[in-house]
Amino acid sequence: MPGMSALPATHHWQPALGRDGVVEDVDDIRQAIAIILRTPQGSDPLRPDFGSRVWLYLDYPIDRARPHVVRETVEAIRRWEPRVTVTRVLVALDEAARLTITAFFKLASGVEVSMEVRPR
Template identity: 65%
Template sequence: MIPREHHWQPALGGDGEAIGLDDLRQSIAIILKTPLGSDPLRPDFGSNLARYIDYPINRARPHVVRETVAAIRRWEPRVTVTKVTVTQEGDAGIKVSVVFRLADGLEATAEVMPGE
């Protein structure tokens, strides 16, 4: 069990809080969905995933994996990325599945649709 006081934030898109693993999943989604340079107070926050949205999936996959690992490694020190899977969703979207591990060894998955 992850102590609440260490892992929580206001939940996006609704009332309440994102607690524990939901907090980490939300944090990863925010990092990956924020285009690099779009936050004026932290211009180096986010990722370059938006750059590869329109690439064919075979060409995009290695770039998306690299960008995902680099962004999470930099901005979410509470987790270690163990696996990134990129799949095509619909005609023009991609889904990024991130398997991550906490310091206590607990492993979890976060799924992000960068184009949404």
């Protein structure tokens, strides 16, 4: 159609956050997981169950927060991102003492992928 930009060739895409364009395939999944983990459960009035409860543990000492953040990360990804299987979650503090979650997951193709998320 004249004046319309071409849609991505894949079924899995969404508008890119914070920049122009779209994200596709693995980048789409990574962005979806980041949105899930950064959205406090209960903060979306139209989907009150959407998101994660990771934010509940952001002020805990890291040794006490780690098991809770791992559990909440796995549960949220399993519930809201059915295109992947979580294989491992690491929780650490970055150089600025901010919580960093590294999620490892398998795609339907069997490829294992990882990503880092810093909850807000």
